[in-house]
Amino acid sequence: MADTPPTQDYPGILGEIAAIAGPAAAEAVARAKGGRPAYFPRRPMAGHWLADAVGLDKAQAICDRLVGGGSGFTVPVPVGPSGSRARVWRTISEALAEGCSVPEAAHRAGVDIRTARRHKNGYSGPRRPANSDDQGSFDF
Structure with a gap:
């Protein structure tokens, strides 16, 4: 796959998994x-x-x-590339409107649970000054 980043480009535990199983x-x-916590057992079974x-053989190699x-152990799993912000916000909004929980909305959008929670609470990003020319001045 030409668009696959090198294993060192995957954050957190995903980088370790990429190095182990690709x-x-x-x-x-x-x-x-x-975007959610996941349990990695000592011996994964079929159905886990x-x-x-990833398949039972790769799952066992990862857990080994x-x-x-x-x-x-349980560890938060980072999200992969998630696409445009507008698509993410729309997906979260639709999931919440359907009655999904915040973790499920985050999963559907491919983002961390904190992102979905901020969206649900009305956060839309840093506020710009009323006068957009005013970037703030710092007197040192």
């Missing part, structure tokens, strides 16, 4: 759990979200490397 696996994990997303001999 960029396609990291993107599948981001689609499945991006990770096995469903990330969990090792531990008992599993």
